[in-house]
Amino acid sequence: MSEYLQMNDEESFRSTAYLRAARTLESMTEDVEMLYQQSGLRSIEKIPGIGHGLALKIEEYIKSKKVVEFDKLHKEFPFDLDTLGSVRGLGPKMIKVLYHKLKIKTLDDLERAARTGKIRSLPRFGEKVQYNILRSIEFIKRSRGRFLLGHILPVIKELVELLKGLPEVLQVEMAGSARRRLPTIGDLDILVATNKPVKVIKFFTSFPRVEKIWGRGATKASVRWRDGFNVDLRVIKLSSFGAALQYFTGSKDHNIALRRLAQAKGFKLNEYGLWRLDGKKEIKIVSRTEKVIYETLGLSYLEPEIRENTGEIEAAIQEARGVKNSLPCLIGYDEVLGDLQMHSDWSDGSVSIEEMAKVAKKLGRKYIVITDHTGDLKIANGLDAKRLLSQMKEIDTINQRISGIKILKGAEVNIQKDGALDMPDEVLAKLDVVLAAVHTQMDQDKQTMTERLIRAISHPLVNIIAHPTGRILQEREGYQLDFDQVLKVAKKNNTFLEIDAYCDRLDLSDRHIRRCVQAGVKLSIDTDSHHPSQLWMMELGISQARRGWAEADDIINVRSWDELKKLLKKN
Ligand code: DGT
Ligand code: CA
Ligand code: CA
Ligand code: ZN
Numbered sequence: 001m002s003e004y005l006q007m008n009d010e011e012s013f014r015s016t017a018y019l020r021a022a023r024t025l026e027s028m029t030e031d032v033e034m035l036y037q038q039s040g041l042r043s044i045e046k047i048p049g050i051g052h053g054l055a056l057k058i059e060e061y062i063k064s065k066k067v068v069e070f071d072k073l074h075k076e077f078p079f080d081l082d083t084l085g086s087v088r089g090l091g092p093k094m095i096k097v098l099y100h101k102l103k104i105k106t107l108d109d110l111e112r113a114a115r116t117g118k119i120r121s122l123p124r125f126g127e128k129v130q131y132n133i134l135r136s137i138e139f140i141k142r143s144r145g146r147f148l149l150g151h152i153l154p155v156i157k158e159l160v161e162l163l164k165g166l167p168e169v170l171q172v173e174m175a176g177s178a179r180r181r182l183p184t185i186g187d188l189d190i191l192v193a194t195n196k197p198v199k200v201i202k203f204f205t206s207f208p209r210v211e212k213i214w215g216r217g218a219t220k221a222s223v224r225w226r227d228g229f230n231v232d233l234r235v236i237k238l239s240s241f242g243a244a245l246q247y248f249t250g251s252k253d254h255n256i257a258l259r260r261l262a263q264a265k266g267f268k269l270n271e272y273g274l275w276r277l278d279g280k281k282e283i284k285i286v287s288r289t290e291k292v293i294y295e296t297l298g299l300s301y302l303e304p305e306i307r308e309n310t311g312e313i314e315a316a317i318q319e320a321r322g323v324k325n326s327l328p329c330l331i332g333y334d335e336v337l338g339d340l341q342m343h344s345d346w347s348d349g350s351v352s353i354e355e356m357a358k359v360a361k362k363l364g365r366k367y368i369v370i371t372d373h374t375g376d377l378k379i380a381n382g383l384d385a386k387r388l389l390s391q392m393k394e395i396d397t398i399n400q401r402i403s404g405i406k407i408l409k410g411a412e413v414n415i416q417k418d419g420a421l422d423m424p425d426e427v428l429a430k431l432d433v434v435l436a437a438v439h440t441q442m443d444q445d446k447q448t449m450t451e452r453l454i455r456a457i458s459h460p461l462v463n464i465i466a467h468p469t470g471r472i473l474q475e476r477e478g479y480q481l482d483f484d485q486v487l488k489v490a491k492k493n494n495t496f497l498e499i500d501a502y503c504d505r506l507d508l509s510d511r512h513i514r515r516c517v518q519a520g521v522k523l524s525i526d527t528d529s530h531h532p533s534q535l536w537m538m539e540l541g542i543s544q545a546r547r548g549w550a551e552a553d554d555i556i557n558v559r560s561w562d563e564l565k566k567l568l569k570k571n
Contacts, residue, residue: 016348016380016381017049017051017054018054019348020049020348020350020530021049021050021054023350023530023531024047024048024049024050024350024531025047025058028047028533032044032047032058032062033062036058036059036062041055041056041059044058044059048345048350048351048352048355049345049350049351057069077096077099078099078105079095079098079099079104079105079106080105080106080107081095083106083107083140084098084104084106084107084110086140086474086475087107087110087133087136087137087140088132088133088135088136088139088443088475088476089129089132089133089136089443090133094125097122098110098113098119098122101122102118102119102122107137107140110133110137111134111137114130114133114134114137115134117130119133132443136476139475139476139477140474140475143184143473143474145186146184146185146186146474147184147185147186147227147229148183148184148185148473148474148503148504149178149181149182149183149184149185149503149540149543150502150503150504150537150540151503152178152185152188152229153178153540155209155225156174156178156188156190159190159207159231160172160173160174160190162203162207163190163192163200163203163204166199166200166203168194168195168196168199168200169192169193169194169200170192170193170194170195170238171191171192171193171238171241172190172191172192172193173190173191173245174188174189174190174191175189175190175191175244175245175248175249175250176188176189176248176249176250177250177251179249179304180249180250180251180304180305180307180308180547181304181305181540181543181544181546181547183473183506183509183540183544184473184474187229187230187231187232188229188230188231188232189231189232189234189248190231190232190233190234191233191234191235191236191241191244191245191248192204192233192234192235192236193235193236193237193238193241194235194238195237197218197219197235200233200235201216201220201221201233201235204221204223204233205221205223207223207225209225209226209227210223210224210225210226211223211224211225211226212224214230219234219235219236220232220233220234220235221233234248238288239287239288240271240272240273240287240288241287241288241289242286242287242288242289242290242291242292242293243269243270243271243272243273243274243286243287243293244271244272245290246290246293246294247270247271248271249290249304249307250307251307251308251309253308253309254307254308254309254312254313256309257309257313258297258313261297261313262274262297265297265298267285267296267297268282269293269297272284272287273285273286273287273293274286274287274293274296274297294316295320298317298320299313299316299317299319299320300316300319300320300327301316302316302327303330303546305330305543305546305547306328306330306546306547306549308547312327315327328517328549328550328551329551329552330545330546330549330550330551331542331545331546331550331551331552331554331555331558332542332552333539333542334364335552335555335558336365336525336538336542336555336557336558337365337366337367337557337558337559337560337561338365338366338367338368338369338557338561338564339360339365339367339368339369339526339527339529339535339538339557340368340369340371340410340433340435340464340498340524340526340557341369341371341410341412341435341464341466341498341500341524341526341527341528341529342356342360342368342369342370342371342526342527342528342529342530342535343370343371343372343373343380343412343528343529343530344356344370344372346370346372346381346383346387346391347372347373347380347381347382347383348372348373348380348381348530349372349529349530349531350530350531351531351532353370353391353394353395353398353407354398354402355532356368356370356529356532356535357398357402357405357407358402358532359532359535360405360532360535361402361404361405363535363536363538365405365535366405366406366560366561367405367406367407367408367561368405368406368407368408369407369408369409369410369432369433369435370391370395370407370408370409370410371410371411371412371433371435371466372388372391372411372412373411373412373414373439374388374411374412374413374414374422374423375413375414375422375423380439382414382422383411385423385424385427388411388423388427389427389430391409392409392430392431395407395408395409406561408432408433408561409430409431409432409433410431410432410433410434410435411423411428411431411434411435412435412436412437412466413428413434413435413436413437413462414436414437414438414439414440415436415437415438415452415453415455415456416440417440417441417444417452418452418455419451419452419453419454419455419456420455421436421456421459421462425461428461429461431461432565433463433464433568434461434462434463434464435462435463435464435465435466435498436456436459436462436464436465436466437465437466437467438452438453438470438479442470442476442479443479444479444480445480446480446481446482447482449479449480449481450481450482450485450486453465453468453481453486454485454486454489457486457489457490457493457495458489458493458495460570461570462495463495463496463568463570464495464496464497464498464524464526465486465490465495465496465497465498466498466500466526466528467498467500467505467507467528468481468486468497468498468507468508468512469481469483469507469508469509469512470507471505471507471509472504472505473503473504473505473506474504475504478507483512483515484515487515487516487519487521488519490521491519491520491521492571493570493571494569494570494571495570496521496522496523496524496556497512497516497521497522497523497524498523498524498525498526499513499523499524499525499526499541499544499545500526500528500541501525501526501527501528501537501538501539501540501541501542501544502527502528502529502534502537502540503537503540505528506540506541506544508523508544508548509544509548510544510547510548511548512548513544513545513547513548513549513550514548514549514550516548516550516554517548517549517550517551517554522554522555522556522567523545523550523554523555523556524555524556524557525538525541525542525545525555525557526538526541526557527541
């Protein structure tokens with residue numbers, strides 16, 4: 001967000017208001033148009049974060065399918081701000097300059113200009129900016145055509161539930177990368193066991209989201225949903241469901257390694273079953289469940305999240321031979337008790353603290369920490385010391401009138417470019433949990449960034465480093481960091497690292513998580529919600545923890561608040 005900081009107060013206020021409204025609209029479950037048709041402008045104004053001015057814009061759009069002011073702006077600045085804005089280091093002002101000087105409107109224009117060295121010669125751009133633009137474009141192109149797990153998973157689950165409800169359906173599972181819970185999904189592979197394939201396939205191809213049917217046969221169908229997402233359905237007999245599930249779950253590398261192992265033992269493994277070669281004859285041994293296939297091959301069962309051929313096969317062999325704890329006992333999806341990062345309308349969240357708490361309680365959380373932004377993050381409406389202190393008072397009041405969930409006091413303070421925090425120690429000392437994070441100057445060199453983080457990690461009042469690498473999926477890689485150094489200092493200071501579960505962050509990544517687990521650095525899994533409809537994303541963070549081989553003991557917020565409080569004492 002650093003680029004936005006160059007705006008004046010008025011602009012930054014408006015941009016915050018629009019951003020917040022967009023987020024709110026995006027995550028609303030009711031249809032705004034219907035709301036308007038039923039109860040008019042006033043019902044729009046009642047949506048949290050939407051004032052009179054914005055409501056008028058929404059009304060205009062519903063009535064005429066356009067917004068005159070937007071069209072006017074778009075004529076004046078006819079470039080693809082959305083895509084260009086996702087290029088790392090390019091803010092609105094720079095994009096404007098690129099358009100005026102080089103007529104750059106699209107990502108392709110930008111790439112051409114960078115490749116032919118035209119960007120470097122613009123005033124205030126230079127060699128480094130041009131290089132970063134090219135790297136960022138490469139990154140954006142690589143992630144094109146994939147979907148965020150967090151965006152698509154709710155729809156996948158809806159389809160799975162509908163299929164489960166059909167009387168003809170004996171078993172349903174999603175397979176492929178969705179089942180392994182990769183942060184992004186190329187396409188969905190879904191398996192159904194049934195004796196009546198025709199009916200199931202018909203149902204699948206008439207799911208309301210289906211926009212195009214690529215193909216349809218006796219045992220499979222392929223469709224595209226209206227947002228461009230492809231789904232492959234395979235229909236099988238219940239007796240070979242396990243073999244199909246194992247095969248189509250992948251990963252491909254895991255399957256290849258497993259098949260080699262099978263061959264070495266005189267078996268053959270494919271999507272129909274595990275077979276023994278008897279002379280020229282192939283005799284099917286097992287295929288009903290994945291578990292029996294793994295066990296027959298001499299392995300303990302492997303959870304889908306770790307089937308990536310990164311040592312899990314060897315570990316499962318050891319485990320099956322009786323070497324205890326060769327395989328991790330992965331943290332379960334229902335073990336997390338608290339959520340240690342979320343925002344309210346005190347900073348850039350959409351709703352009140354109480355509203356967040358109510359929904360969190362419904363989801364089964366026992367405690368939450370309110371961690372609004374502080375200080376100099378203008379775009380996020382950051383709190384100064386005075387407002388943070390009055391928020392603490394308000395939390396005391398709310399805690400008195402609600403029950404079943406405890407609201408704790410926290411903040412997400414900024415780690416400034418030299419590693420200092422933007423909130424005085426005497427205020428931080430009053431908080432239950434202090435999160436610190438980098439939100440600005442993310443292009444520092446590796447050593448500077450590492451020292452900057454280490455200073456924050458060593459701060460006696462910092463408990464957790466939020467989204468420690470700064471990556472945004474499909475948008476930017478994390479900043480440069482000596483992660484081993486970070487681990488060493490975190491361990492020494494009893495500072496924890498976060499798995500930010502928000503769908504486009506998932507930061508730490510599975511690989512980083514595994515390094516934490518190996519180094520004995522504990523983690524917290526937090527949703528970083530800005531709206532109650534995002535609190536469910538805890539599940540996505542747990543998935544990444546599992547992908548990183550984490551056990552419950554590696555995760556601090558599986559503990560009750562009383563226990564966690566003791567654990568937060570710094571060394
Ligand atoms: P995606 O869709 O790119 O996010 O990733 P996946 O893992 O879902 O890959 P996909 O959809 O191409 O294939 C689904 C599964 O089918 C994959 O995880 C493993 C299996 N599979 C696909 N191709 C092969 C292959 O050539 N050999 C083996 N052993 N398995 C394969
Ligand atoms: Ca797939
Ligand atoms: Ca596929
Ligand atoms: Zn943050």
